[in-house]
Amino acid sequence: MKARVHITLKPGVLDPQGKAIAQALERLGFDDVNGVRQGKYIEIDLAETDAVKARETVEAMCGRLLANTVIENYAIELAE
Amino acid sequence: MKARVHITLKPGVLDPQGKAIAQALERLGFDDVNGVRQGKYIEIDLAETDAVKARETVEAMCGRLLANTVIENYAIELAE
Numbered sequence: 001m002k003a004r005v006h007i008t009l010k011p012g013v014l015d016p017q018g019k020a021i022a023q024a025l026e027r028l029g030f031d032d033v034n035g036v037r038q039g040k041y042i043e044i045d046l047a048e049t050d051a052v053k054a055r056e057t058v059e060a061m062c063g064r065l066l067a068n069t070v071i072e073n074y075a076i077e078l079a080e
Numbered sequence: 081m082k083a084r085v086h087i088t089l090k091p092g093v094l095d096p097q098g099k100a101i102a103q104a105l106e107r108l109g110f111d112d113v114n115g116v117r118q119g120k121y122i123e124i125d126l127a128e129t130d131a132v133k134a135r136e137t138v139e140a141m142c143g144r145l146l147a148n149t150v151i152e153n154y155a156i157e158l159a160e
Binding site: 006008047 | 086087088098101104105108110112113114115116117118119120121122123124125126127128137140141144145146
């Protein structure tokens with residue numbers, strides 16, 4: 001079973017990396033950019049085949065390692 | 081209009097960051113992980129309201145700045 005995890009900064013948390021991308025895009029001539037936010041995207045290939053257990057496992061992974069839940073949100077999608 | 085861009089390493093390209101995450105998860109006791117791949121996730125808020133033009137713009141952004149198309153693939157989703 002595959003899990004896709006999106007980790008994004010919570011609204012209101014400053015995102016200097018996103019701001020740098022927005023400025024670089026502007027310098028390249030893309031002038032209709034209102035804003036950019038950068039997040040992380042992680043694909044995890046699990047041996048688990050039960051969707052409920054897999055989701056529990058991935059939530060534990062996010063809470064303990066993948067996301068900093070003070071400043072980041074995470075979203076989990078399961079596939080296969 | 082908002083664009084969501086996923087940038088992932090092409091299959092076959094080594095992903096040391098993903099490997100490091102997989103090893104860290106194992107050390108934490110998550111022992112059913114077959115593999116981890118890390119990618120980037122970028123949300124772009126565009127002033128453009130036409131979906132066709134917005135997609136063209138974001139494809140140009142990916143080709144010129146966001147993705148290294150030698151080793152990375154990108155996928156674009158538009159919303160709103």
